[in-house]
Structure formats: structure tokens, C-alpha cells
Amino acid sequence: MTERTPAPDVAGGGSRTATVASPSAAHVGTSSAARTPAGTNGHHVDGEPLRTNGHAIPAVAPGRPAHAASESRTADDVEAGIIALWHTYGESRRQALRDRLVLHYAPLVKYVAGRVGTGLPAHVDVADLIQSGIFGLVDAIEKFEPERGLKFETYAMQRIRGAILDDLRSQDWVPRSVRSRARDVERALERLGGRLQRTPTDRELAAELKIGLGELRELYAQLQLTSVVALDELIAAGRNTGGAGSSLAESLPDEGAEDPIATLVDQDSRRQLADAIAQLAERDRVVVTLYYFENLTLAEIGKVLGVTESRVCQLHTRAVLRLRTKLNEQLDA
Secondary structure (H helix, E strand, O other): OOEEEEEEOOOOOOEEEEEEOOHHHOOOOOOOHHHOOOOEEOOEEOOEEOEEOOEEOOOOOOOOOHHHHHHOOOHHHHHHHHHHHHHHHHHHOOHHHHHHHHHHHHHHHHHHHHHHHOOOOOOOOHHHHHHHHHHHHHHHHHHOOHHHOOOHHHHHHHHHHHHHHHHHHHHOOOOHHHHHHHHHHHHHHHHHHHHHOOOOOHHHHHHHHOOOHHHHHHHHHHHHHHOOOOOOOEOHHHHHHOOOOOEOHHHOOOOOOOOHHHHHHHHHHHHHHHHHHHOOOHHHHHHHHHHHHOOOOHHHHHHHHOOOHHHHHHHHHHHHHHHHHHHHHHHHO
16 A cells, blocks of 8 residues: 655755655665665665565666656655665675665765865875775774664764774874874964963973973974975965966075075175276285285285385285275265
8 A cells, every 4th residue: 555755856846745655565775776886786685685574675676767766765765774774784794785884874984084184284185085984984884783772873973083093193204292292382372372462482382381491492393394295285376366376396495596686796896896996006906906816925916016025015905995995985875
């Protein structure tokens, strides 16, 4: 005997009326055809139908579209089918039944992975988190005991989150103790910043953490390991403009490159010095040239000029004073 039962519209536009068979012949199982794994036919697993209380649950009728059968199922039908699937899996522990449960609860993995990935760096791919969470879901299904009366979704979300965090920790090269100290430093900085309304000093931070100043500096050296960024990540300026942007590696300074400003200043200084030397007397100009450009000693310059070394020293001192005066005049001008 059949009865008219309102069922939710697939498109979300109100409700519709669907004909549903009595509970003894209700269609039970996954909520859509996509949740039926390869090798199954409706509610058949490996060529055999699921049974509830000794009665076989009929599969999708031959020749009937799979989506039409899934649309006619109500939420109660799906819930009853999952309960029957758990009961059958608990008795047989067959992998095909476990795979159907995995497909049914797979959206939990995506939800948990999205929540965990919110506070992670941008280079962590959510797809990798989902892959780790699938292993946690499989482990939760294999270890779940329905007879305890607990809700599977609550139990599975904890197992999925734990599997994701375990995989992230295995890929982290920083010890967990250092990560814990880094969180302590961040919390201390937040407390002091709110209390002092300014950036705290190292001494104040060390007092807040109840450690010495030297120990705090050693902690800073350890925390440098936690500040790692990907060089191929786009810098913020490129992202804000909406263009292709440039990578972080392209923005790093080249220590061996020539500074154009320093080069320009050096050229201008050389020009001013040359102009000042050209205005010196001939003997003073010869002394400066031989001493600074030819690298001759004062005694050697005395032999060239035919004077004593002390006289060359006097000429050199006079030339330097005149050059300094000329350069100061040029700067003031």
C-alpha cells in the first residue's frame, strides 16, 4: 500500500509530493546515484542486496533512471538506509560496504579541511588536507561502534581533524616545543600591547614571560626558523593591482649590484675635486698628483722637485688646506 508523502524539491523551490512505498519496501541507501560505488547496483553490493530484518531491500528498478529513484527518496529513507548499512557493515566488515559509508560521509572531510585550512599559510593546499582527512574518515568508520548510541558525525570530525593535524606536524621541520614557545611569545606581545598601548621592549617582554633577557634573545634565534616564506609567492603589491605581479625572489636586493645613487655621488665628488686641483698653484698641484695618484713618498717627491722632504711636507699641507677651502666653497654655492 502506498501513501502520498511530501518530499523536498531538488531545486530548492518548495516541496513536491512523491509516492513512497511502505517501510517494508522503502528504498534505502545513499542519497544520490553518485554515492553508489563502482561495482554496485542500487542497493546491491557485489551482486547481493542489502537486507534489513531478514527482508531484502529492493534495488533500483531495471530501466528506471537512477536520479529518478534518488529524487523520490525522503530524508527518512536515507537515514534508514544508512542505519541498515551500518548494521550490515558491522556484521560482515566488507570493504564494499565501508566504501559506501566513506562516500556518504565524504562532505565531512571537506568541511573539516576548510575549517583547519583557514589559519594556515597560503602555500598549504586544501586538497592535501582533504587527502589526509580521508584517511581519518576511513579509520573512524572502521573503529566506530554504533551500539554505543553516539553520533557518528561528531566522532568522525574529531578523527578527521586529528589525521589532518598529524600530517601537518609530520611535514613541519620546526620542533613542537618551538611552536609552543612562539605562541607564548605572541600571546605575551598581545597582552603587553593592550596594556601599554605601545610596542613593548625586550626587557618588558622578558619580564612578562618570566625569563632573562639573554634567554629571550636565544628564543628569538630559535623562532627565526618559524618565519619561512615561499620565494615564488607573489608580493602584496602584485596581488592588490590585480595583475600578474612579481615574485618575492624578484624583490630581494642584490648585494653585489652597484648602487646608482652612490655612483652618481662619487662621480660628482670626483668632478668637484678635479676642479679644485686645477685651481691650485703648479707646485701644489704636482705634489698632490704625485702623492695621491702616483703613490710616491714625500722623499721621492722632494728628489723630483729638488727640495727637502720637510719642504714637500709643507707644500702638501698647504695644498690640502686650499683643496678643503675650494670644496667647501663649492658645497656652499
